[in-house]
Structures are given as C-alpha cells and as structure tokens.
Amino acid sequence: MKAYLAQAKSEIRLSLTQGESLLVTILIPVIFLLGFTVVKVLPLPNGVHSRPVFLVPGTMALAVMATGMVSQGIATAVDRTYGVLKRLGVTPLGKSGFLYAKITAILVVEIVQLLILFLLGLFLGWHPNGNYFAFIVGAILATVAFSGIGLLLAGTLRSEAMIGVSNAVYLILLFLGGMIFPVSSLPTPLADLAKILPAQATSEIFYHALGVGGIIPTSAWIVLIIWAVAAPALAAKFFKWDS
C-alpha cells in the first residue's frame, strides 16, 4: 500500500504538471466548450437550442477520451521507452501496483476535468438533466475503453511514434465522435462508422445522461461495453513492458 500511494502521488503530480498533458486534457475541452458556445458556427442536434446542453456532455466525453487515451498513453509510452516500467518490475511496487497507480491518476485527473467543465457549463447557463448514475457508469466504461486503447498503443509503439499516432486517433475520434457537432451532420458512411466507435458511444451516453434526457440508446451501451472489454484485453495481450 505504501508503494502504491507513493507511485499514485507521483503519477498525479506528473499528470497535473505537464504542459502538453494539460493542453489536451483540460485546455482543449474548455476552449471548445467556451468557444463553440460563444461562436455559433457548428450545428446542433435537431430540436436542441441551447449550445451548452450539447457541448457540456460532448466536451466531457472529449476530456475522458483525452486523459485515458492521449495523456496517459503518451506518459506510459515515455515510461516504457526510458526503462521506467522495466525498472519498476524489480521494486516492491511491481507491475500491478504501477497499473493501479496509473488508474488512480486517470480518475483524479478526470474528476478535476469534469468538475471544471461542470462548473463552466453552469456558468454558461447549462442545466444538467441529472441522470448521474448513467453518467458515472458511462464515464467508468469510457475510461476503461480509452485507457485500454492508450495502453495498447503505448505498449507497442515507441514514445515518439506514440505522440503522433495517439494525436491522430484523437483527432479522428473527435471528428467522428459527436462531441462538438452531431454525428447526423456527417455524410452517411462516416455517420455509420461513428456508431461503432467508443467516442460516439460515450458522447451519446453523456448527452442523454446530462443533456437532453430521455432513454440512452442500448446500442451506445453495447458499443461502449465491447470497447471496454476488448481494448484492455488487446492491451494485456500485446503490451510490452520493455522497449
């Protein structure tokens, strides 16, 4: 427990003090929420007239994706490339202790992100719909799915390649994820593709849980659960501790 606490503290400090990480996990979601609420250039879903109703859940989904997949993914790839993961294998922390500490850091960063976006949303006139249980379940599944993707990339790519690949995947999922503009605005083939991606499933669950209300589509839950099972399983199979 002592080793885990020391590592978790270190991981949280590194996550919350790295400029590039803060840019992608906090600054970009905040800029998107603030910017696209004020500058009304992007379309909204049919029947929705308040921008924060769509953008607050959407940027929250973006924030969860950025933390699990990009920020922690890159950090893990750097640790692997610099032999940190290998070295931790011969400490009392062990590899499992390292993973628990990483998960703790991801959850802490997400709480900070979501709190900032929640408060900013309220400031912008957003009234949460309030299905917090579905939101929390969705956030946990999304964290597992995106962290799994991040670890899969981090465990197979060198840190230099990881930065490029994870940012490219981030942009693609942002574009196809229904986070800052609705998927219905996309051409049909892309909209169909988006439905099987974890980004769209997450934003849809968040949108219904905190935005417009109504029943969350079962298909979104199924897609997110499949990603939450498959991505960590693939990461566990292909992850290399030593670069």
Place this chain on the structure above:
Amino acid sequence: MAVIEVSDLHIAYGSKEAVAGLSFEAETGQILVVLGPNGAGKSSTIESLEGFRKPSSGTVRVLGLDPQKQQRELGKKIGVMLQGGGVNPRMTPSQALALFAGYYQNPIDPKELERFLELDHIKGTSFRRLSGGEKQRLLLALAVVGRPEVVMLDEPTSGVDPAGRVVIRNLITKLRDEGAAVILTTHELGEAEKLGDRVLIIAKGRSIAYGDLSTIKSQHSETQITFRSSFPIDQVDFETHLKVRLERPFGNDLYVIRGDIYSELVAQVTRYLADKNVNFTDLSTASTTLEDIYLSLTKQQEVAK
C-alpha cells in the same frame, strides 16, 4: 552465505546461445565482478538474476527465490541499476529518490544519499538534463535506497568521470562492508581490481575464470623484469650466465625476463649488463595486472574458437 546461486545457466535468443552453461555464486559481504568482452553474455546473465530474462535451462536463485516466478517478492530485497534508464525524464533526482524511498518499508534517508553521492547541487534538475555521470550516480542511489540485501549493478561507472568513479566506488564498498552482496559488470579492469573480492570472466557465454581475485591473480600472474638497450645483447650468453630466458618480444630495444623474479636476480642482471658495458635504460620490475590476465584469457579463448 551464498545469496546468488547460478547453476548451468543457458540463455538463448533464437538459435544463438548468449549464455552457455554458467555456474557461480555470490556471498553476503562480498563484491563479485563480472567481466567479459561486449556480447559475452554479462547483461543477459545479470538480467536473468533480476527476473527479466528467462533461462533456457539451468537454475537461478537469488536469496532463495526464483527471479522469474517471484520477481515482485525479490524486488523488496534487491537493488537494481539497469544500463542507462529507469527514471522518468521529467523527474528531478529529489523527486525520484523520494518516490523510490516510498516503495520500501525502511529506506535510507534520501538526503543522506544525496549528500554521499554528491547529488545535492542537482537535486532540482530534471533527469533528462543531467550529465552521464550524474545520471549514473542517481541510478545507483535508487538501487540502494531500499537497503537491499543484494545489489546488482550493470556498468555502474560507465560514462562517469574519475571523481565520480571514486564516489561510486566508495558507496559500493560501503554496501559490501555493511553486509550486502554486490554483483556488478564493468569494462573497467582497474576498477574491477580495486573493488572485486571475487571475479567471473565470461567469453562467448562461458566462464573462463572464476574465483577469488587473489587466487586468480596468483594462478595466472607472473612478474617480469624489463629494460631497454640500444646495444644488441648476446641472448645465448646472457641466458647461459643468468639461467633465465631473455625475450625480445617486439624485436626492438625492449628486453623482457619473465618468471620468478627476486631481488638478487635484478642485481645479477644489472651486474651482467654493467660488466658487458651495455648502456641500458628503463630497468624495472612489474607484476601482472588483472587487465593482463583478462586480455590473455580472452585472447586464448578467441584463438581456441
């Protein structure tokens, strides 16, 4: 008491056998130095002790544990210094030491280690900005902060300046004196001679010399007299008079007498040269160093191949 026991260790990478039947032991309160040319199998051997490399066959036990199956348990009792890595590049020495101290129940005070290894002045500098020697000193500090019973150091003084080497050597001997078993690899033979209680020389994955440093030196060592003379010496006459063999190894003005050298022989050589009016210079006696033994043994191994 033997805390590292390796018996008939084989490690293969595909069809290439990096380690081919090594057996050795290391004991508490002792420094075992592993020497060998590049690619001899030193790092593979150390990595098998750390649990990173799976033996193809043979047995490896560290403190009675199997490093492959009980790596985490072993991690509580050993300190490891990998070649050139193991620290997040954004961390400062101070942060890294505090983190590693946090892994262990009864760590050494990080400040004490910072002082001993002269890391005080760079404790706030990120790892990526440290010099090679500073990085090595920090990695050594991280290896020992948990008060390990066994310390495994892979080329601890590689890229370190002479002053830094002294600091590192002082800590390694302190660990030994406090009862730890230390196993280290190095290419610095002078350092091996200064530090080692026991030496293992590997070539092509096989042991070519193993034992106490003093025993190895007495087994392979010889003394010699050397001198220079621009005037050609009648070797047959010299050898007949003094009953020793006179060599001219490079065919130039350097003459060498090898074997059992005693002070009377030195006097006899001097007398003989003076009687013959030979104007000699640079007369000296010397013992074989570990470097001489190492070079001779590895060369023999190369020739045998």
